[in-house]
Amino acid sequence: xxxxxxVICLILILIGIAGAVLPFIPGIPLIFIAIAAYGWVEDxxxxxxxxxxxxxxxxxxxxxxxxxxSYWGAxxxxxxxxxxxxxxxxxxxxILIFPPIGIFLCPWLGAWVGELIAGKEPQPAAASAIGAxxxxxxxxxxxxxxxxxxxxxxxxxxx
Numbered sequence: 689x690x691x692x693x694x695v696i697c698l699i700l701i702l703i704g705i706a707g708a709v710l711p712f713i714p715g716i717p718l719i720f721i722a723i724a725a726y727g728w729v730e731d732x733x734x735x736x737x738x739x740x741x742x743x744x745x746x747x748x749x750x751x752x753x754x755x756x757x758s759y760w761g762a763x764x765x766x767x768x769x770x771x772x773x774x775x776x777x778x779x780x781x782x783i784l785i786f787p788p789i790g791i792f793l794c795p796w797l798g799a800w801v802g803e804l805i806a807g808k809e810p811q812p813a814a815a816s817a818i819g820a821x822x823x824x825x826x827x828x829x830x831x832x833x834x835x836x837x838x839x840x841x842x843x844x845x846x847x
Contacts, residue, residue, distance in 0.1 A: 690729055694846065697726040701839050708831035709791075711779050716750040716831055719743075719838045726846075734846050743838060750834045754827040761823015767803060767816035774802025775820045796821045 700722035707715025720743050727735030762772050778798025782790030799820040803813035 689734070689846065693726055693729040697722045697842075701835075701842065705832065705835040705839060708835045709828045710783060711776055715835055716747050716838070719835055720747040723838065723842050726842075739841075739845060746834055746838065750831050753830050757827035757830065758820065758823040761826060762816070762820040764823075765816045765819025766812065767799060767820040768806050770802035770806040771799040771813075771816050771820045772802070772824075774798035774800070774805075775817070775824050777802075779824065795824055
C-alpha cells in the first residue's frame, strides 16, 4: 500500500463526505474520483474495475436522487424554482453565518423568501418552503449515507 496515496485519498473522501451536506463541494463525485485515482496509483492491485463501476453507478444514483428529492419535495407542496434556489442559498448562508442553527433555519427562510418573490402569499409560501426544505435535506441525508458507505467499502477493500 502506498501510504501517501492512501492518506491523500482518505482526506479527499472525508472532504467529499462533508460535501454531502455542503452544497458548494461536489461530495460524492469527489469521493469517486479519489478512490478511482487511488486505484490508478496502485495499478488497480486492490481496487478492481468492477468496484470502480459500482462506485460510478452509486455516484450517478446520488446525483439523480439529489435532484429528484428536491424536485419531489418542492412539487409535493407546490414550491417553485425560486423556492428551491432560495433553499440552496439558505443552506450556504446558514453554514457561513449561523452554524449550526442556521443550517436548519436559513434554508427554510430562503425558500420562503423565494416563494414570496415568485408571488405567493405568506402562508402558502411557508408550506412550499417546508416541502423544498424536506426535499433538500432528504437528498443531503441520502448523499451522506452513500458517502459513508463508500468510505467504509474503501477501507474494507484496501485494508
